[in-house]
Amino acid sequence: MQGVAEVVPVSSSAHLALLPWLLGWDPPADRTGFSAALHAGSCLGIAAVIGRPDRRTAALVAATSVPAAVAGLLAADRVEARLGRPPQLAALLAGAGALLWAADRWSPRDQQVGVREAALAAAAQIAALAPGVSRSGATLTALRLAGVDRAAAQRFSMLMSLPVTAGAAGLTLSRSRTLTPQVVVGAGTAAVSSAVAVVVLARRGGDSASVPALYRLALAAIVARRLHRKGPA
Numbered sequence: 001m002q003g004v005a006e007v008v009p010v011s012s013s014a015h016l017a018l019l020p021w022l023l024g025w026d027p028p029a030d031r032t033g034f035s036a037a038l039h040a041g042s043c044l045g046i047a048a049v050i051g052r053p054d055r056r057t058a059a060l061v062a063a064t065s066v067p068a069a070v071a072g073l074l075a076a077d078r079v080e081a082r083l084g085r086p087p088q089l090a091a092l093l094a095g096a097g098a099l100l101w102a103a104d105r106w107s108p109r110d111q112q113v114g115v116r117e118a119a120l121a122a123a124a125q126i127a128a129l130a131p132g133v134s135r136s137g138a139t140l141t142a143l144r145l146a147g148v149d150r151a152a153a154q155r156f157s158m159l160m161s162l163p164v165t166a167g168a169a170g171l172t173l174s175r176s177r178t179l180t181p182q183v184v185v186g187a188g189t190a191a192v193s194s195a196v197a198v199v200v201l202a203r204r205g206g207d208s209a210s211v212p213a214l215y216r217l218a219l220a221a222i223v224a225r226r227l228h229r230k231g232p233a
Contacts, residue, residue, distance in 0.1 A: 006042035006165075006190070007158065007197035009100060009137030009212045010219075013080075014089045017131060018223060021086060033176030034183055040169040041187030043162055045194030053159055060113065061156075064122035065163040071126045072168055079129045090223035092132030097216030100137050103144040104209035111147035113156045120146050121160060135161050137216075140209065150208075154201060 005012035016035050020026070053061065083092065111117065124142035128135040136157050143153035 004193050004197045006039065006161070006194050007046065007136065007201065009134045009140055009209065010215055011093060011096075011132050011134035011137065012039070012042070013084075013131040014093055014134075014219075017084055018086060018089060018219070022222070022226065032172055034186060036169040036172035036176065037183045037187040038190045039165050040173065041190035042194040043166040043169065044187075045191035045196075046158055046198055047162055048191075049195045049198050050155070050158055057113070057156070057159065060115070060118040061159045061163065064118050064125065064160050065167075067122050068125040068129075068164045069167060071129060072164065076129055076168070080131055083130045083132070086223050087227060089132040090220040090227070092130055093216045093223075094220035096133045096137055096141070097213040097220070100141045100144075100209050100216075101213035103141045104150070104213075107144045107147055109147065109149055111149065112152055113143065113148055117143055117146040117148050118156075121156070125160060125164065135165070137212070144209075158198065 005015050013035070016038070083089070113121075120142040121139040124138040125135060127133055128138040139157040139160055140153055143156060144150070148156070
C-alpha cells in the first residue's frame, strides 16, 4: 500500500497510521523507523523508472526542496504529534482531497512548470508536513491551480518528492537501530509497487485526480464513522 500511496495522492503517512487502527493490527515496535524504510524504498522505486530530468527541471526541483527541508527539520515532529491522530487525519484527508479535486477539474491546463509554478509547489510541500495532506497531493493541487498540464504536474510532483523524502527517511534511519526482515521486505515491496505505479501513470498520460480525491473522502468517512461508534482513538 505504501508504494502506491507515495505516488498516488492519497497520503501514505495517513495510511500507515490509520490502517493498523482500523484493522486492529499491532503497529511495528519502531513505527517511525519502519515508516522511514518504506519511504526510502518508495524513493528508490520512483527514481529507478521516472527518468532523468533536464538541467532546468533539476534546478527547480533542487530549489523547491530547500523550504520543505528546513520546515521539516524545525517542525515535523511537532506537526505529526498534533495532527497525527485519527480525527485530525480524517479532516485533512477530506479537506485536501476536496481541494485536489477542485483544482484538477477547473484549472487551466496548458502551462508548463516555471519558476512561479515551482515556487507555489514548494510552498504546498511545506503544508504536506501535516499527515493526511499528502506530499504529492499538495504539490499536484498547487501545480494544477497554477495551470500546469496534468501529466507535467504529476511528473514534477514526483521529482519534487525525491530529495525531501529521501533526506527525511535517511535521517530517521540513521537514528534507528532496527533493521528487521519485516523492515527489509517492506522497503523492497514499497520500491516495486512505487515503480509500477509510476509506469502505469506515465502510460496513461496523467490521470484525473477524481478517483484519488473520492477515495480520500471515502476513507475519511470510514474513519469518522468509526470514531462516532467507538469514540476517539
